[in-house]
Amino acid sequence: MRTEVLDLPPELPGLRRTLTVQRFGEPGARPLAYVQASLHADEIPGMMAVVHLRELLLRMERDGRINGEIILVPVANPLGLQQRVLGGHIGRFDLADGLNFNRGFPALGEAVAERVGARLGEDADANVQAIRAAALEAAEGLAAVTPAEHLKKALLRLALPADLVLDLHCDSEALVHLYTLTPLSDLGAELGAELGAGALLLADVSGDDPFDEAVTRPWVEVAARFPEHPVPLACFSCTVEFRGTQDVADSTGAADAAAIVRFLQRRGVLAGDPGPLPASLCEATELAASEPLSAPVAGIVAFRRDLGARVGAGETVAEVIDPYSGARTAVTATQGGLLFARTSARFAMPGQRLGKVAGTVPVQRGSKLLSP
Template identity: 55%
Template structure:
């Protein structure tokens, strides 16, 4: 393992931060896998899973079994790790401007398309090399003026030319679920089965330019722009949600790490006997078919449905109790599906999102992710 420290913009004079990056295998070897944890710095389940991945990779490297290149960033957001409000960690949003650390990554497709238009050939592999080099060049030219932008640029530069990108997150209270590009569903099907995913959500574009789409979206859009040139989809990227915030234990993390290692064996990054892939627990559904269930009133939230439960349209998932009047207002789902995540708080304002239901009927457009 080779470890490097990448300096980031200081938060203030003397307040210097750095990103720790572990590298396994030979630089430039393929397939290349990039793994990062805790881009939302208060989401710890991915961080403990990354810890166990590192331990497994150290042993595999000692045995000479790393065939590709693996880049592991075990804690992807040192800025967020410094942020606490009255003792509570807040790692999702940048305190300086309120922007989500997993939003606002550069959309490079238009400029890349302009630059590669006359350079693409009938050789798909050559086109991949051309596009990767151009993506990196355009990313280098992207202006990063704040510490958070410098962090985003640094992370994306580590990942954007990888074959596979695994961004490890968690929700508030949730079952295992995963977000990925529609054209990556088959690529990640074994990973979903190995991790026993209960929900898999697909989209070509979810809105607000999250990290995973900054890596994968260019490949689908460039292939569509140049249909007469072979452009293989060459960066499969996913956001993996490791249950809920409180699901931090070695048992979960070791099992999750084993699944990630097994997937990399299947992908040819690590040498070894191909693991048996279990039957999938779910079928992928469109992200646009997912429903955010909002609180119909302000009050105490008393959930009546656990994460992972199958629900029908009109089912009551929570009672909203007015502590002053005693009025009980039911919060109902509008669609059939699996309620895969819910909030941690037990008091909500009217209109606040309470839970998420993965449905099968497309019902939303525009920005499909939460704040």
């Protein structure tokens, strides 16, 4: 393992910020896999998985079983990791400006297409090299001023050259579930089967530029813009939601790391036989068909269905109870589906999101499909 400590520009005079990167395998070997944990810095299950993954990779490295190269970023968001308000950890939003750390990544498709257009030819492999180089150039050229902008730029520069990118997150209370781009659904399904995912949510554009799309959409956009040239979608990227915030345990971390190793074996990054692919627990569904359930009024949250329940159309998933009158307001799913995520909050404000149901009929009409 080779450790690199990248300096992020200091936010204040005298305050040093760094990003620690751990690399396995021969530099430049392919396939290149990139794994980062806890971009939302208060989502710790991914960090735990990386602790176990590093142990497995160290052993495989000693045994000469790393064919490609692996980049681990165990703490993808050192800015958010230190944010505390009155003892509570705030790692999803930047306290400086309220922006979500996993939204608003620069969309590089246009800049990559501009740079690479004249360099594309008939050789698909050469086109892949040219697009990777152009993507890196585009990332180098990004203007960054705030600490979060510098962090996003640094993460993109690390991930853009990769063949496989896993961004490890978690929800509030949830089954393992995945988000990826629709054209990448085959590998998404393979990863989902390996991880035992309960939902695989697909979108061409989710609307808020999360990290996983920032590294893959340039490929889709260049391919669409230059149909006369062979442009493979040479980067698979996925947001992996490792259950809920409280689901941090060595047992799940070890199992998740072992599943990632099998995925990397199947993809040729690591040597060894992963065994047969487990049967998938879910069919892929559209992210637009993931129905957010919100509290219509303020009150005590009493769930009527457990996580992982199949709920029917119109079924009550939770009740919101007025503490003065005991009046109950039902929260129902308009379409049936799998209750794959719930809030851990037990008192809701009006409009607060209480859960998500993965269905098959698009119910989200807006252009922003992800949680705020």
